[in-house]
Amino acid sequence: MNTKRHPRMTATATAAEFLMASRQCEIRNLEYFLQMGRLVQSVGNLVHGLQRERGATNLYLGSGCQRFARERTAMVKENDQLAATFRQALADIQEDLTTHPVSSPLLGHIASALHSLDQLPGLRQRVNDQEASVSEATEWFCDSIHQLITVVFEAAETVAEPSIAGLLVAMVHVMNGKEYCGQERAAGSAGFSSGHFDNALSRRMMHLVEAQERCFEVFVGFASEESLSLWQALRAHPRELEIERMRQMAVSVGPYKSLDKDMADRWFNLMTERMDDLKKIEDSVESAFHHRCVERYTEARHSLAHQETLLASLEQRHASTAPVLVVCDNGVEAGAADAWAGECVGQQSGRSIFDLVQEQTRRLRQMSEELQSAKEALEDRRTQEKAVLLLMEHRNISNDEAHRLLRKLAMDQGKRLPEVARALVSMAGVLS
Amino acid sequence: MNTKRHPRMTATATAAEFLMASRQCEIRNLEYFLQMGRLVQSVGNLVHGLQRERGATNLYLGSGCQRFARERTAMVKENDQLAATFRQALADIQEDLTTHPVSSPLLGHIASALHSLDQLPGLRQRVNDQEASVSEATEWFCDSIHQLITVVFEAAETVAEPSIAGLLVAMVHVMNGKEYCGQERAAGSAGFSSGHFDNALSRRMMHLVEAQERCFEVFVGFASEESLSLWQALRAHPRELEIERMRQMAVSVGPYKSLDKDMADRWFNLMTERMDDLKKIEDSVESAFHHRCVERYTEARHSLAHQETLLASLEQRHASTAPVLVVCDNGVEAGAADAWAGECVGQQSGRSIFDLVQEQTRRLRQMSEELQSAKEALEDRRTQEKAVLLLMEHRNISNDEAHRLLRKLAMDQGKRLPEVARALVSMAGVLS
Missing domain, CATH: 1.10.10.10 (Winged helix-like DNA-binding domain superfamily/Winged helix DNA-binding domain)
Incomplete structure (x- = not known):
């Protein structure tokens, strides 16, 4: 992208040149966001993978390394691939990011996210060796996912095109909502598998439900058509009712009554399905984002070409009638009328x-x-x-x-x- | 600036690389603002020149082309030079602007300003031929000055460094305040030279005084030390009292009583002095802006070098003790602990x-x-x-x-x- 250099202007910069430059600038920005879309997609996929690995890791550690060993190994492999794709997307956009002067905070957050990911192999080793606790592992996953979502948040901050910015806002909020959903899955799993919900855990569940709702409210305000109907389908799904009933149980059972521990698996599966559906909504937003970028890019190129033709015809017409239209040489008053x-x-x-x-x-x-x-x-x-x-x-x-x-x-x-x-x-x- | 290309990263983008990129990005941004400072300076000078030419043109036309002919000719020549400097500053920064994706609105406003300036030779010719009215000439000058100030306003919008952004905010507001002062000079001149102020003209005077105050309030909130003491000196100057008395006269005399027409010259001179002092304040802000950019640029380069050394020493230290610190190859779990x-x-x-x-x-x-x-x-x-x-x-x-x-x-x-x-x-x- 940076190879497209425009010829340096002469000292008599003209309105027409800057009009063209303003359009070209928009086009460059859209090219940049096409690349950004790929980065956002790779973040979304990696976050989803890490959420799955977090769930599997918790179940693995919680069962004394009896359950989910095979699933976890497969996820680790898959996530290494997703992390590699993320790093590749970063490498592809890095040059543009560095020359994009507003992206300094974005680059800083990317560094944080990468630094967090760099610790993943160490954490996994400690999980393998049963040296890491559930809460230590959860904390790392939550932090790392938060860092990755922040990258998308900061990317959204740098957009100047309203419909594209809106889709990134929808994206950030569905990602955040899904992450709260993942944390709710973990909190619920802890409660159901122990058979108890103490006050702190009940309150945490309520907080996470509330936080999800807030995110999805904003998402709905900026969602694309397709993602919105996927969202409505998710809401109408019978699973939602079952989740709602289990949530009620979790917040009302109190610390003394005991719940059937088999509910833990049911809860985990329901919430996992829900998260997978949320991922589909996220993918749909991502695809709308991509299409919108391509659409705006094509539009912008057409307008630029159209404007070029108009300016050329104005200048030509002008050349045949009057010596000065767009360009007035400085200090030349003669003929300026x-x-x-x-x-x-x-x-x-x-x-x-x-x-x-x-x-x-x-x-x-x-x-x-x-x-x-x-x-x-x-x-x-x-x-x-x-x-x-x-x-x-x-x-x-x-x-x-x-x-x-x-x-x-x-x-x-x-x-x-x-x-x-x-x-x-x-x-x-x-x-x- | 765009010749500094960073080598394309490998697929294993690291936290350290992005940390460096974030710093480099800040530095690029500061380089850009050093150039922007020259553009802002050229705008300030051109605006001041146009304000002077507006005053001279009004007096020239108002006196039936008897007075200010020589002064006006000198100003025209001077302003052509200032416009050429403005166009040169634009040409110097144009490439950076076009590659700076947030500057599309800025480029659009530059096109407007240039288009407005392109009409100046035609207007001057019509003034020479006594075909332009005072109000037509005033309208063009006001519009053109407004366009130029908008360029600085839009430039301020693109700054991400707080102290630099603050100085541009101070700049825009002192420029705007000075322009209201110029319009007040014109309104007052019209009233004093006719000997009457009708209600509309009195109200306009009050509005312009009020508008100036608002601008200077904001200016004071963001001003540099030197510009602030220049502002206080301006406020304490005996001239202010005399202007205040004449303002009172203008808003209270009403349409029926007649004023001494000789007051017109006195008013014009007082307000011209005031505007020249405001220009000095503007120059002082401009110089503070330049120094702040250079200062921040030097700081940023030092921090970058410092960070580079730190990262190198971390990597070296690390190389002698453990195979992986900053960079963790994907999928490598062995030795990752x-x-x-x-x-x-x-x-x-x-x-x-x-x-x-x-x-x-x-x-x-x-x-x-x-x-x-x-x-x-x-x-x-x-x-x-x-x-x-x-x-x-x-x-x-x-x-x-x-x-x-x-x-x-x-x-x-x-x-x-x-x-x-x-x-x-x-x-x-x-x-x-």
Whole structure:
């Protein structure tokens, strides 16, 4: 992509040249996002693989290395392949990322994600040797998955095209929702397999259900048509009712009553199916993202060609009638009145360069306004995470408790969650 | 700048490589802003020149081409030179702009500004031929200056470094304030030279004074030390009192009483001096911007070199103790437990790659938080302009009246101007 160099302009830079440059710049950006799509896809696949390995690892360790040994070995192999694909996608886009000046935070998060992945072989070895605990393994998987999702989040931040940004927002939220679902699977498995849910575990389940809902709400707001109907099908699936019943059991059974331990497998399988369906939704968003990029890219190339033709015809027409239309040499006043005449010539042909300039400005302004809602969704998410961190620090409470407190504040004040989070964050600035 | 290509990575992209890339990306961005500084400077100079030419043109036309003919000719020559410098600065940065994917709107606005400048020779010819009216000439100058300031505004939008973004915010607001001052000079000149201020003209004066104050308030919030003390000196200058007295006269004299017409020259000279002092403040911000860019650039290069050394020493240390530290080949589980040992080696030396990754992430997060206030100042400005446009359309009122209505709404509701503007814009979305 970087091999396409535009010839250096002469000192008399013209409006037409910059109009073209503005279009070319959009095209470059779309090329970049086509590549970014492949990276996002590889992240989604790797995250799904790690979620599966996390589940298998927990069951393997939880059963004293009796169960899921074979499945886990297969997953390890598969995930190494997925990690290699992720690294390849990174290598393919790395040059563009480095020359893309806004992507410094993105690159930083990629470094974090890679560093986390670098520790996977060590962790697996410790699992093989039964040296790692379930909670240690879970913590690593959760952290690593979080790092990977953050890469997609930061990628979404760098998009300037509203429909493409919207799809990445949908993507990040379905990924996040699926991850909460995975954590709910783990929490539920721990409870059902022990036959008990203590208060902390019940609360954690409630928090994870709530957090999923929030993610899917945002997802629905930005989803593509196909992914939305897949989502509705998932919601209508009988499995959802069964999951709901088991959730109710989990949060109401309390620490003293005992549950049938066979429910653990049922729960694990139901939630695994659910996650696989969520992955299909994610894939559908990914495919919509890809198609949208290709579509916009084709459109942009056509508009550029169209504009080129228009500008050429304006200049030609102009050359035959007046010496100056688009380009006015500096300091030349003689004959410059013709520039006004030239403008009229342009208008006679139905389109003047002024129209083109106005149109591009209007289009970009509209895009930036449409982009606003996607940016706000990302900003809301960021602010909520910041508010949760603040509450955790100030009150010395857990992540779950901080989320719950935030929701309670919102409910008590009859405000939306992002509003309360924003107020909290801004207050912290005043108080610190 | 684009000649610095980084070697394409192998498929096993590493955390260390991306950590370096994140730093290099910051450096590229700073190089870009060093060039951008020259562009902003050339815009500031050209705007000042056009403001002077606008004043001279009005006096020239207003005096039936008797006065300011010589001054105007000199200014035309000077401005052609300034426009050439602007075009040269554009040509110098054009390639970087085109490869900078977020700058598509910026390029579009540059095209608008250039297109506007292309009409200057034609306008001047019409002024020479006494075919252009004062209001036609004023309108062109105002529009062209507005386009040029918008270029700086859009440039400020693309900055990711908080202190640099803040200085560009200060720059845009002092430029805008100076332009309102220039428009106030024109409005006052019209009134004083006719000896009367009708209601519309008085209101326009009040609006322009108010608009200046708002701009300078924001400027003060982001100004560099030197520019701030220049601003305080300007405020303390005896000239300010005299201007204030004349402003009072202008808004209270009414349409029936007659003023001494000699006051017109006094007013013009006072306001011209004021604008020249504002230009000095602008230059001081520009110089602070340049120094800050150079400073940050030097810092960033040092950190990069420092990080390179650290990573090299980590790898070397690691090579002598364990086969895998930073890079874990995919699918290699054998010996991977050493990666954990390697991590410890890194920690013994006081710094592990994990620390470096964490530090970069923390630093970038902090930068993005600090950037927030600069972005908000720009966003506030954009929202206010949008609200004014909305009011103009919906109520069919002038720009001045819309500004006044907005201020009245804010005062009545006891809210800040940006809040009211935001509420208005969001309401419009609901109502349309």
